[in-house]
Amino acid sequence: MSESMSVTPASAGATSLNPTAEITGASILLDKVSKRYPGQAGAAVDGLTMEIPAGKIVMLVGPSGCGKTTTLKMINRLIEPTEGRIVLDGDDVTGIDGDALRRRIGYVIQAGGLFPHMTVATNIAIVPKMLGWSKERVAARVDELLELVSLDPEQYRDRFPRELSGGQQQRVGVARALAADPPVLLMDEPFGAVDPITRVRLQDELISIQKELQKTIVCVTHDFDEAVKLGDWIAIFTEGAQLVQYDTPARILAEPANEFVENFIGAGAGLKQLTLTRVNEVALQPAVTASPGDLTSDVLSRLDQEGHDHAVVIDGRNRPLQWLSRRQLARLERIGDDRDPRLPLIGERATLNDALDIMLVSSVGAALVTGGRDSFRGVIDVETVMEAMSQAHARARTSHAEGRPVGINTGALTALPAPDDAPDDDRPLHAAGRGTAGE
Template sequence: MTDTTAHDIMIRLDGLSKRYPGQQRDAVASLDLDIRRGEIVVFVGPSGCGKTTTMKMINRIIEPSTGRILLDGEDVTEANPDQLRRRIGYVIQQIGLFPHLTIGENIATVPKLLGWKKDRIAARVDELLTTVGMDPEEYRDRYPKQLSGGQQQRIGVARALGADPEVLLMDEPFGAIDPITRDRLQNELLRLQAEMRKTIVFVTHDIDEAIKLGDRIVILQEGSRIAQYDTPERILTAPANDFVRSFIGRGASLKRLNLTRVADVPLREWPTVDIDTPPEAALEVLRGVPESALLVVDGAGRPVSWLLADDLRAPEGRPLSALGTPIDHTVEPRATLSDVLNELITARHSVSVVLDDTGVARGVIDFDQINETIREMRSVAVGEARAGLAEVGSGAAPQERE
């Protein structure tokens, strides 16, 4: 058990089990688990381990056979399931937007059921659209079929947050999205969580997604037996058993890149010129720096293009806005170094431009910075391994985990 107080625990599963009629074994067997307030806890494990069944028991879509569910200290095992579900947001892979309702009406579903007044509902809809990065004026009156898959998934999250629930359940929400959009949605979720601090239970089959998103990870074996419940760092550096080691697979060092975010790494400066700079002046700047290109930014500091010397030797009279090549790769501070590594493989000049939330360029990140981070990780891992060996050699008992 953890050393947390009762107030710290938002969800407690106490001896939770599920056995379906006609089956000889439990799908979920006597599961005990505490989920802390304001954390993202990711359930991950092989197919059939019971992770989705466990999630659906939390909001009673599936009724448990035995055991208790406590929500913020309240036993909700026998509560009205419809009332319970209105306290918990739910996001699924298939999204499940109502096709005959507008985006605004979809988001307003639960507030309407709770009897909110129209002006309060309208304000909440616009607030949530803005929160998930979609202009209310542009999207409020559209229908789901008019949105891309990634936009629909954002609306699914907004709808789940409609009544401002303390708990959000997410069942493989990004599993059907293309990899690029999936990375962006993961980063968007982390941005939202930094603002809202919801208690989120997230189900995935992807250990890399679990490492990137989770404050804590539950690795499940068959029957929802917990193989390890720990922080991503500890799971990668101190797997509890052979099952966990096998599930993580090879490349644990690279997986640790999912633990470090761009915001944690000192950014590299890059020679920059304003878009109104005369080409001749820009060429002089380029001649005075070791880099092979200049980064052109607009008046607000947002990146516009890359400029090479050949671009600046173009016929006279052409402004910088008509020269160079568009910016091809940018990353946000919340992106992981694993995200950056994927971007750098195809990026021009082997750098990605780092943007803040307003789109302003704050610097760049490159392979050298990632290599340095990997070297630091290796050094820390070696130190931890030596400390562990020394502890064992001294006969000291290992420290109890949280």
């Protein structure tokens, strides 16, 4: 609990460091792609058409064996599609040399997939060397990437993978995939093999790296919460890579396409919604503030004026020190300058979920929101969260998800049109999958 008292995601501030981050990713189009294995009745992937927008993270989720990994591996043609086209940034890459294609696409697998007999630096340098980079350029790039994934180059460059922890190996795996600065990154259950705490940290780091680099990332996971956390778009698959729903996390949570999606989301869709909104996106309550040394009688009269029950004591740099109730104030003559270590603080970049967590354990049932340099911004309470949730829910229901990428199955089974909840949305989108999938 104490850890989440000061939640400031690793992503915080990344945008300000690089406010003009350009999209370096490339768009991907799977055009009526199918994969059939000889001797198997059903297709592993059946007539899938899917658009993956440049610079976005698209999460492919679904139960095991649903074909999401096959779909991923067809993008870099580790698995050759039986039919259909793969279009990368407008170029049809279905027919080009597979090895050359794969050198242009980063690939991250579970546990990093590092080669145990090569050092960290050698592992990262594989693709740049294949592309014929000079030694100096490769060495500089290795150090740059190690820093990007928060590993000290001096310390880690010459280590062997088994001298690293699971999380560190996974970081090196990401660095290796980014080595030649590919526009597209494919990740196959990248954080499946690390412990939950490390996983959260790696996810936060990926978000912040993505803020900076703006690659196109396609990521397979079976963890829906991970999909909600990382994804700009989530594609939910059922058997045969039937695309059941392809939409933003908010809309999938608010409007699951069918029972299958509902079951897949699992319990607590409302709570998961909370992870989608950040504290600085909701309207905060104002508060009566006081400084150390103020007379409590003055503060109490100001509380009466505003109709508040609590006053926030802030220091000279606007950082909250204490949060005093009327009763506590009445016992004092002047306000002290000591800092209450149990103050319910929440960073403004934290999610509403984290904020709620803090509120529930605070004696006041609310939390103090802090911004840059821990300066006080306002108060968030349960009503604020409820309000924000119902608004977000309403917005998700009525919005037409502007710019929603295309995702349909054109296989024979799913050609049935189904009614769409957004009548003015003229594209077929995810609707086609609804008629048959998951039933």
